[in-house]
Amino acid sequence: MPKTPEEAVEYVRKNKVEWIDLQFTDVPGRLQHVTIPASDFTEEDIKVGFGKLDGSSIKGFTTIYESDMVLSPVLESLNVLPWSPNVARVLTKVYWGGGRGRFERDPRYIGERAEEHLAEAGYVSYYGPELEFFLFDRVDVDVKTPQSGTGYKITAREAPWNGGGYLIRYKEGYYPAPPVDQLMDVRLEIIQTLTKYFGFHVEAAHHEVATAGQGEIDYRFSTLVDSADKLQTLKYVIRNVASKHNLVATFMPKPMFGDNGTGMHTHFSLWTKDGKKNMMYDPNDEYAEISQFGRYAIGGILSHARALSAIVSPTVNSYRRLIPGFEAPVYIAWSKGNRSAVIRVPSYYKGMEKAKRIEYRAPDPSTNPYLAFAAIAAAAMDGVTKKIDPGNPVDENIYHLTPEKRRELGIRELPRSLDEALDELESDNEFLKPIFNPSILETFIELKREEARTLQMYPHPMEIYYYLDV
Ligand code: GLN
Numbered sequence: 001m002p003k004t005p006e007e008a009v010e011y012v013r014k015n016k017v018e019w020i021d022l023q024f025t026d027v028p029g030r031l032q033h034v035t036i037p038a039s040d041f042t043e044e045d046i047k048v049g050f051g052k053l054d055g056s057s058i059k060g061f062t063t064i065y066e067s068d069m070v071l072s073p074v075l076e077s078l079n080v081l082p083w084s085p086n087v088a089r090v091l092t093k094v095y096w097g098g099g100r101g102r103f104e105r106d107p108r109y110i111g112e113r114a115e116e117h118l119a120e121a122g123y124v125s126y127y128g129p130e131l132e133f134f135l136f137d138r139v140d141v142d143v144k145t146p147q148s149g150t151g152y153k154i155t156a157r158e159a160p161w162n163g164g165g166y167l168i169r170y171k172e173g174y175y176p177a178p179p180v181d182q183l184m185d186v187r188l189e190i191i192q193t194l195t196k197y198f199g200f201h202v203e204a205a206h207h208e209v210a211t212a213g214q215g216e217i218d219y220r221f222s223t224l225v226d227s228a229d230k231l232q233t234l235k236y237v238i239r240n241v242a243s244k245h246n247l248v249a250t251f252m253p254k255p256m257f258g259d260n261g262t263g264m265h266t267h268f269s270l271w272t273k274d275g276k277k278n279m280m281y282d283p284n285d286e287y288a289e290i291s292q293f294g295r296y297a298i299g300g301i302l303s304h305a306r307a308l309s310a311i312v313s314p315t316v317n318s319y320r321r322l323i324p325g326f327e328a329p330v331y332i333a334w335s336k337g338n339r340s341a342v343i344r345v346p347s348y349y350k351g352m353e354k355a356k357r358i359e360y361r362a363p364d365p366s367t368n369p370y371l372a373f374a375a376i377a378a379a380a381m382d383g384v385t386k387k388i389d390p391g392n393p394v395d396e397n398i399y400h401l402t403p404e405k406r407r408e409l410g411i412r413e414l415p416r417s418l419d420e421a422l423d424e425l426e427s428d429n430e431f432l433k434p435i436f437n438p439s440i441l442e443t444f445i446e447l448k449r450e451e452a453r454t455l456q457m458y459p460h461p462m463e464i465y466y467y468l469d470v
Pocket residue numbers: 132208209260261262263264265321326327328329361
């Protein structure tokens with residue numbers, strides 16, 4: 001991967017690249033792009049950035065009277081696109097035009113701020129997200145929405161109702177080898193693209209529990225911004241490879257009623273800044289080799305869990321996933337093996353310092369990874385600074401505890417809707433302030449309130465079914 005402007009220009013020349021795709025992420029978390037000719041990708045221009053961005057129509061960016069922005073390439077991310085080999089994409093940092101400095105609502109900037117904040121305190125954080133997704137058949141249908149046109153019909157290649165072939169029985173999708181698993185070829189192409197072209201270290205790829213076309217891909221954990229960059233790249237590759245196979249990849253948290261949703265469990269650890277000592281690890285702790293420092297970090301995340309939901313589970317659809325019975329978290333508690341708790345301390349290995357981390361199970365892939373990872377860091381650091389006690393671990397299946405028992409153990413619940421989560425975020429955001437500037441926070445809340453309000457205006461088809469004859 002190129003590091004200097006000279007190396008970048010050389011990379012473009014050597015690979016006969018004709019177009020450069022400048023990419024960045026909007027506030028809700030979608031990857032955006034603008035394409036420029038490779039002949040304009042000169043050493044001088046790489047240094048000053050590319051003034052090609054009108055930020056006025058990008059969610060959370062700028063108003064129409066103040067919209068000239070500059071994109072400055074992150075050269076390590078320059079990559080030929082295997083599906084259009086004369087194009088190379090590069091991730092960028094967003095700046096205000098006219099030399100007015102860094103654009104404060106660029107989500108990647110918030111990620112960078114989080115890394116600086118941690119470094120000032122003497123730490124570095126690592127993130128290993130487990131990205132789940134569904135692959136659906138792509139069929140042209142007339143969608144009855146205000147923008148009626150070509151849409152996607154929700155059926156999966158493996159859905160029982162597609163008939164024929166080898167069927168995956170309800171909730172038996174996890175791990176049966178092909179030919180039952182019919183998405184091996186697509187997943188393989190995805191992970192080969194990632195390793196061959198994008199420098200990924202893929203750790204695992206597999207079918208997930210949901211019956212119809214759910215998968216998961218995990219890559220090697222990395223530092224905050226790098227891991228968020230990777231997550232954006234991973235989603236981008238999954239979408240494009242799926243599209244080549246005439247499939248649609250979706251990261252929406254709960255596309256199917258009655259089957260598992262799509263999560264993005266995030267493995268998180270804090271180390272000393274030199275990367276030498278894992279602060280989460282204590283070989284003498286009998287419960288899970290988790291240190292007191294690690295317990296405080298858990299305490300921070302648990303105490304802010306309801307506000308964090310607005311950032312890590314940030315869509316109306318997220319709250320259809322966070323219900324009992326589908327391995328998604330509902331209760332604010334921590335544990336070793338218990339998958340009904342929102343934080344788990346995986347204990348696969350004994351005595352292995354580098355493997356000690358916590359698994360935060362609330363995030364889903366509709367989140368913006370830069371904001372999510374930054375918010376997790378902020379909550380954990382708040383716990384460490386204030387020595388927030390996470391309480392005792394809960395090893396029983398919390399779904400099965402009575403409400404009285406839960407109350408007795410002091411177990412609270414995650415919010416049940418996006419609006420409820422946003423209420424929490426509005427009243428509990430002091431802990432984010434060292435990292436999140438007021439502008440990104442206000443813009444985020446405003447966008448998400450609008451999203452909740454818009455969807456609330458639509459009568460759902462199931463409401464017609466329930467209420468037509470009331
Ligand atoms: N899909 C589940 C979720 O929504 C997780 C299942 C798993 O990874 N064991 O979080």
